[in-house]
Amino acid sequence: MHQIGPVFKREFLGYFRSPVAYVFLVIFLFASVGLAFFAGGFFKAGIATLESYFLYHPWLFLFLVPAAGMRLWSEEKRSGTAELLFTLPVTTLEAVIAKFLAAWAFLAIAILLSFPMAITVGYLGNPDWGVVLTSYLGSMLMAGGYLGVTALMSALTKNQVISFVLSVFVCFLITLLGTSMFSGFLTGFLSLPVPVSDVISNFSFLTHFDAFTKGIIDPKDVVFFASLTGFALFLNVVALER
Amino acid sequence: MIEVRGLVKTYGTKRAVDGVSFTVKRGEILGFLGPNGAGKSTTMKMITGFLRPDAGSAFVDGIDVAADPVGVKSRLGYLPESAPAYPEMTVEEFLGFIAEVRGFRTHPAKRAQVDRAIGLTHLTAVRKQTIETLSKGFKQRVGFAQALLHDPGVLILDEPTDGLDPNQKNEVRSLIKSMAVEKAVILSTHILEEVEAICTRIIVISQGHVVADETPAQFRARQPGARMDEIFRTLTKGDI
Numbered sequence: 001m002h003q004i005g006p007v008f009k010r011e012f013l014g015y016f017r018s019p020v021a022y023v024f025l026v027i028f029l030f031a032s033v034g035l036a037f038f039a040g041g042f043f044k045a046g047i048a049t050l051e052s053y054f055l056y057h058p059w060l061f062l063f064l065v066p067a068a069g070m071r072l073w074s075e076e077k078r079s080g081t082a083e084l085l086f087t088l089p090v091t092t093l094e095a096v097i098a099k100f101l102a103a104w105a106f107l108a109i110a111i112l113l114s115f116p117m118a119i120t121v122g123y124l125g126n127p128d129w130g131v132v133l134t135s136y137l138g139s140m141l142m143a144g145g146y147l148g149v150t151a152l153m154s155a156l157t158k159n160q161v162i163s164f165v166l167s168v169f170v171c172f173l174i175t176l177l178g179t180s181m182f183s184g185f186l187t188g189f190l191s192l193p194v195p196v197s198d199v200i201s202n203f204s205f206l207t208h209f210d211a212f213t214k215g216i217i218d219p220k221d222v223v224f225f226a227s228l229t230g231f232a233l234f235l236n237v238v239a240l241e242r
Numbered sequence: 243m244i245e246v247r248g249l250v251k252t253y254g255t256k257r258a259v260d261g262v263s264f265t266v267k268r269g270e271i272l273g274f275l276g277p278n279g280a281g282k283s284t285t286m287k288m289i290t291g292f293l294r295p296d297a298g299s300a301f302v303d304g305i306d307v308a309a310d311p312v313g314v315k316s317r318l319g320y321l322p323e324s325a326p327a328y329p330e331m332t333v334e335e336f337l338g339f340i341a342e343v344r345g346f347r348t349h350p351a352k353r354a355q356v357d358r359a360i361g362l363t364h365l366t367a368v369r370k371q372t373i374e375t376l377s378k379g380f381k382q383r384v385g386f387a388q389a390l391l392h393d394p395g396v397l398i399l400d401e402p403t404d405g406l407d408p409n410q411k412n413e414v415r416s417l418i419k420s421m422a423v424e425k426a427v428i429l430s431t432h433i434l435e436e437v438e439a440i441c442t443r444i445i446v447i448s449q450g451h452v453v454a455d456e457t458p459a460q461f462r463a464r465q466p467g468a469r470m471d472e473i474f475r476t477l478t479k480g481d482i
Contacts, residue, residue, distance in 0.1 A: 006342035010328070017330040017372075080326035084388070087290045088343045089316035 003090045004098040011072075011102035020071075021106070028064055028110040033117065035060065042117075048125025053117055054135045054213045058175055058205050061146045064110075066167035069103050069150035070160050073240070077158035096236050100151055100229075107143045111136065131215035138212020141225040142205055146171050148232030155239040171205075178204025243267060244289065244396055244426050248298035251284050258284045260450035261298070266426045266443075268395070271418065273441030273458075274430040277478050281450040282430040283323055286398050289428075290320045302396050316344070319394040323401055325385025329374035333365055333384055336373060337391060344392040359387040362417065378405040386414065390421075397421070399429040403436060415440050434470040448478040 015021040032053065036042040040052025076082040085095060121127045150167040157163050176182050178201045186197040201207055208221040244266040251259040259281040266272045276282050287293040289300045291311040300307045302314045327336055337359055341352040360369055363383040368376060373384060382405055389397060402418070403411045418427060419440050431437060437444055437458065444461050446454040454461065454477055465473050 003343060006339060009342075010331075010339045014328065014330060017335075079329070080322065080324060081328055083287070083292055083322045084326050087292050087315055087320045087322070088340070089312045089345075090343060091312060 001094060001097075003094045004101070007085075007090060007095055007098035008102045008105075011099050012105055014102075015068075015106050024064070024068055025110055025113060028060075029113055031064070032056070032060055032114060036117070048121050048127040050118060050121060050127070050132055050135060051213060053114060054139055057139050057142065058209055061143055061205075062168060062171050062175060065107065065143055065146035066150045066153075066164050066171065068107060068110075069147050070154055070164040070167060072099050072103060072151050073155040073236075074158050074160045074163045078160075092237050092240050096151070096233055096240065100147065100233055100236075103151070104140075104144050104147055107147060108140050111139050111143065128215060131213070134215050134217055135213045137217070138209050138221070141212075141222065142209050145174075145205060145225045145228045145232075148229035148236075149174070152232045152236045152239065155236050174203065175205045177201050178206030243301075243303055244428065245301040245304075246285070246289060246298070247300070249285060249288050249295045249300060250297040251281075251288060251293060252296050257450055259288070259295075262447065262450070262452055263298075264445055264452065264455055266428055268426050269423060270443055271422045271427045271429065271441045273437035273444045274428055274447065275432075275434070275437060275444060275474065276430075276447035278432075280447045280478070282447055283400055285447070286320075286400055286428065286430065290318060290398055291315055316392075317394060318396040318398060319389035319392065321385045321389040321397075321399045321402055324404070325382050327373045327381065327384050327388065330372060332370055332372050333360070333376075333387075334369045336384065337387055340388050340391050346392075355391050358393075359391045362390060363387040364413070379407060379410050382406055383410075383414075386417075395425055397425055397427045397429075399427070401431060402429055403431065403433065411436070434474060438470065446474065446477050449480050453477050 015024075035056040036050075036053040040055050042052040045052065073082070076085060086092070118127075118132055121132075122129075146167075149170050150163075153166040153170065154160075154163040156166070183197040183201050186192045186200060187194055208224045211218050211221050246265070247263050249259050249262045250257070258279075262281070262285050264272070274282050274286070284293065288295045289302070289307065291307045291314055294308070300314075302317050305313045305317070307314045328339075331339070334356060337356045338352055341355045344355070346352045346355045360366055363386050365380070365383055365387060368380055373381060376384065382402070386399075386402060389399065397418075399418070403414050406414060415436065418429065421427075422440075422442075429441075441458060444454065444456060444458055445452055454464075461473065462470070465476070
């Protein structure tokens with residue numbers, strides 16, 4: 001595992017060596033903060049909380065995480081650098097972990113750059129800092145889940161557009177499972193029993209993110225995101241070695 | 243030392259490499275010849291551990307690629323065809339990354355290896371330039387620098403002089419020749435004069451088979467008085 005360092009460093013700095021990082025960070029902040037203000041009523045609510053900021057994260061990540069992660073493997077395959085990387089003394093597992101962690105760290109920066117909102121809320125009122133912290137934690141774990149899926153899709157194709165569209169589609173499916181509309185469809189239209197629709201909605205990002213935004217760190221939610229990410233990365237290794 | 247035994251690789255229904263065997267000892271420069279699509283690159287990719295063979299095995303310094311791919315990869319330097327590199331990095335950053343992956347982690351050690359590789363391949367003038375802004379000849383040299391960086395005992399070069407002007411070609415050839423004293427080198431090429439100029443042995447591969455494995459003198463003796471490309475055409479007529 002000692003090769004993770006250099007590969008991580010190259011990948012992470014790679015975001016900042018091109019305009020990708022700056023465009024992405026600016027758009028991410030505009031979108032996330034804009035949604036909190038205009039759709040979530042962050043200001044109008046008059047409550048010292050970041051709830052309206054985190055509320056839209058699952059839907060925002062649906063597009064922005066695939067945008068940040070679509071290049072992970074597709075670009076290496078297209079430009080031929082995959083051949084370079086995999087003839088260096090690096091195992092596939094090390095490369096997969098290193099590149100995932102680099103993209104995840106980049107997303108963490110995007111999420112954490114909303115810190116002025118937290119400071120503002122703290123200045124104007126008396127927020128529950130525990131809830132703020134667990135929300136940030138949940139948001140990052142969720143970003144890891146979306147990113148795991150994106151990395152896997154990226155390993156399947158050398159075309160970044162295909163990689164993006166597939167990632168959005170799969171992430172959308174996993175998110176959709178938890179909406180009340182979808183469980184209504186399952187119980188009403190397909191007349192499945194409620195416990196079954198509950199089990200299905202348990203596989204959604206939404207269901208597991210919810211508790212974090214209420215200040216609860218439930219081990220089963222952490223395990224969900226960790227195992228989803230881990231499984232996606234395992235498949236990522238398989239996809240690259242086939 | 244490179245040893246290849248009965249390598250086979252099939253893509254779909256096409257057998258790209260069909261039972262290729264040979265050995266390359268230290269001090270030898272093996273010229274790998276063959277028409278496009280004959281299986282040269284595929285064979286090289288299997289030796290470097292990038293592709294997994296369907297049958298057969300390849301050994302570098304006695305290590306089986308299939309059993310210990312990382313061990314083999316750390317012992318050889320490989321220049322893939324068209325010399326891929328990360329375009330957004332500068333030459334220095336890119337070679338620094340290669341040095342770190344090759345185990346030169348401390349700043350002085352890394353610096354020493356990068357400076358040495360840059361010096362050998364005459365990249366000093368462009369060391370702070372991003373790779374995407376370089377001309378084809380410079381990009382090729384960056385790929386060459388990357389392969390040489392850790393001073394490997396085994397070098398595998400897929401068309402090392404492709405895209406270079408005549409002067410640069412000469413320079414790369416003399417560099418390969420000067421280094422080959424203590425290395426085992428395989429290089430693929432389309433240029434027959436190149437083989438004659440630097441190689442100590444020739445392997446001609448056609449439709450996935452080795453059709454000739456001999457010294458340049460023996461190769462010439464096949465048809466005394468004929469040009470090399472005529473001999474080549476006779477040997478590889480199955481591909482046409």
